[in-house]
Amino acid sequence: MHIQKHTYIFLYSIILLFLAACSAKLPTEYDEKNELPKIYPDYAGVTIPVNIAPLTFELDEEAEKMVARYKVGDIEIICADKMQPDIDDWRELTSAAEGKDIQVDVFARHNGRWTHYRPFSITVSPDSIDPWLSFRLIPPSYVSYEALTISQRCLESYDESVIYDNMLCGFEVDGQCINCHNYQQYNPERMQFHAREHCGGTVIAYDGQMKKVNMKNDSIISAGVYPAWHPWLKLIVYSTNHTNQSFFTTSHDKIEVYDSESDLIAYDIDKDEVTNIENRDDELEVFPTWTPDGRTLYYSSAQFIRDPSIEESATDIIAHYDSLHYYIYRKSFDPESKLFGPRELVFKAEKASALLPRISPDGRFLLFSLADHGVFHIWHHDADLWMMDLQTGKVRTLDEVNSPDTESYHTWSSNGKWIVFSSRRDDGMYTRPFFAHIDKEGHFSKPFELPTADPDYHRQFLRSYNIPELMRGPVPYDPHDFARLLKGDGVSVKYVQQLSK
DSSP: OHHHHHHHHHHHHHHHHHHHHTTOOOOSSOEEESSOOOEESOOTTOEEETTOOOOOEEESSOOSEEEEEEEETTEEEEEESEEOOOHHHHHHHHHHHTTSEEEEEEEEEETTEEEEEOOEEEEEESOOOOSEEEEEEEOOTTTOSSSOEEEEEETTSSOEEEEEEGGGSOOGGGOEEEEEEEEETTEEEEEEEEEEETTOEEEEEETTEEEEEEOOOTTSSSSEEEEEEOSSSSEEEEEEEEEEEEEOSSOSSOEEEEEEEEEEEEEETTTTEEEEEEOOTTEEEEEEEEOTTSSEEEEEEEEOOOOTTOSOHHHHHHTTGGGOOEEEEEEEEETTTTEEEEEEEEEOOSSSEEEEEEEOTTSOEEEEEEESSOSOGGGOTTOEEEEEETTTOOEEEOTTTOOSSOEEEEEEOTTSSEEEEEEOTTTSSOOEEEEEEBOTTSOBOOOEEOOOSSTTHHHHOOOEEEEEEEESSOOOSOHHHHHHHHHSOOEEOEEOSSOOO
């Protein structure tokens, strides 16, 4: 009882402190400074969806105290020390600001004197964003991958939960690695992910039904790796890969991840059939993705002529890793016959590597990541986002989105108004999700970082957000049900020359 009483007192005190922080008053005497305040995260001049969670920030410089104000018309929120708006107040504010700007004023006290910095604005777009985001949370892979989860976060609040925990099936020598969660048309009830090593297999969840699939077959390189779920068919295209990694002692890029072999396969969920759709000996195919109409498959591929005198293919690849360049291709697809057409070159980078093609929901834009070489741009500090207008063929770098550091995994919102991507712009070490709005002409707004209840959270949370995927709602399956499924036997696939109609 005493512990319970003290807990209540503690929580009540925290609530009072929070309420006091956001019922502060602006200073009446201050000096003007014609400079923007240094805040973290940097939300100055960003555009946000009307349904996003409250933007919190803190002063990113030494000061005795900070007071900040969000204001739209007669509605204002004033907070001290950290800008942490109450969610109900925030929703009232963004509702009033829809299609307009929130004005932000920041005051800081140094040596007993207050300074008012140049105000900035936050534009509230009436375009909403899908309310949920899923991602892997993982420490740097050269440290550990045991403490690894696939998690989900409500973008309209700070609610977060685990979809699956890497350690539910094992630990250390019996460890597991989970990756590549993917959904059919942003539907959280239709998802898949992989578990490698202990209790390995591919988990398929479809409208409440779950199964574990053992996709490895003598006729394909490996089990499915990078997935692309067809927009409406119960069909998933995967790349199959033999993946390796090498570590550097002096390079700014600490790791080089590369494929010694990779092909494309198609998997029929109902029939448990697999077939090769691209398996050239001199090509390394990877990262498939569908167009929204389900009639074209895009992917990346690099040509590599193997040296017959080198027995180990991984040794051969790593000797030429910095000259390995991936181009973007596409193949037509007939949903009735399930037949793919020949490949067609879409984009050939000049002495660079173009990966992770993603098509906008209206079919107009092709978004991709470009770096000097290789297949794993998440570890390349020179990786940037680029975009092709498929109507005009024009290709450009997204200067308004990119930073001096890594931009990699990315996806579109279901309404095509937003992108989310992984960036290492904060510290060069950890990827975090950033969002940007796109207008009708294909120009993006300044990106903003995933909001958190405490603005300093990401700088203290030593995990990378990997493969951000937007969803229409939360994944409804229990992590322990996934674990029980993985501990059991899986369904074996049958190799066929052509998928059944």
